[in-house]
Amino acid sequence: MQTLVAVSEVTNEVVSRSDDLFPTQPLNCANLLVISLGTGSAKKEKYTAKMASKWGVLGWLLQPNSTPIIDIYNQASTHMVDYFLSTMFHAQTCQRNYLRIQAENLTGDSSLVDIATKDNLKDLVGIGEGLLHSPFLSVNLQTGNSEPALCGGTNKDALIRFAKMLSDEHKFRLSKSQHKN
Structure with missing residues (x-):
């Protein structure tokens, strides 16, 4: 959600013709470099229409080990x-x-945002390292x-490629600003 808010803010700035940003047209994705790092999502519970049809109002809130309405939202x-964002780009x-x-x-404590024990933080580091080497x-x-x-590679490869794009853009902007002075 934060990524969508950030893209919307940039778009609003562009539309208002802010002097702080480069001149461009609204929603011109070619001028945006957006990286979105998720905090992870819990293993998906499988809710079926048959299950949900028996819940009633409270059933959407109270199920063993889950809160379906919150999970689905x-x-x-x-x-x-x-x-x-994928469609837009x-x-x-x-x-x-x-x-x-x-x-x-x-799964388990790793899927919860409020468990900051040493063991869970160690597990999260391991998950992050594994994620780097995942497709x-x-x-x-x-x-x-x-x-x-389609471009293949791992998340690490994608991050390296993206870091190069950011570095190249930074160098380009620096060279443009030095020519103005």
Whole structure:
């Protein structure tokens, strides 16, 4: 959600013709480099229509080891933001300018945001290191599912590529600002 808010803020600045930003057209993704690092998502609970039809109002709030309405909302908002941004960047043929990395299927304490024990933090470091060496995924715009990206490689490869793009952009802006002075 924060990534969508950040892109919206940049767009608002561009639309208002802020002097702090480079001149561009609104929503021109070619001029944006967006990296979105997720905090991870819990292993997906499988809720079926048959299960939900028996819950009633309280059942959506209280199930053994889960709160379906919260789980579904959180999962949907994460996927919708990623799908929207992927679609927006893809439509303008600048999908390489958007990078999303998210750990999926976290379980136990690792899936909770308020467990800061030494053991859990150690586990999270291990999950992050494993995520670096996992295949880089992108959203399949036909299915909405995350799949290995066409460019291939790992998340580490994608981050290195993105860091180079950011570095090149920084050097370009520095050279432009030195020519003005």
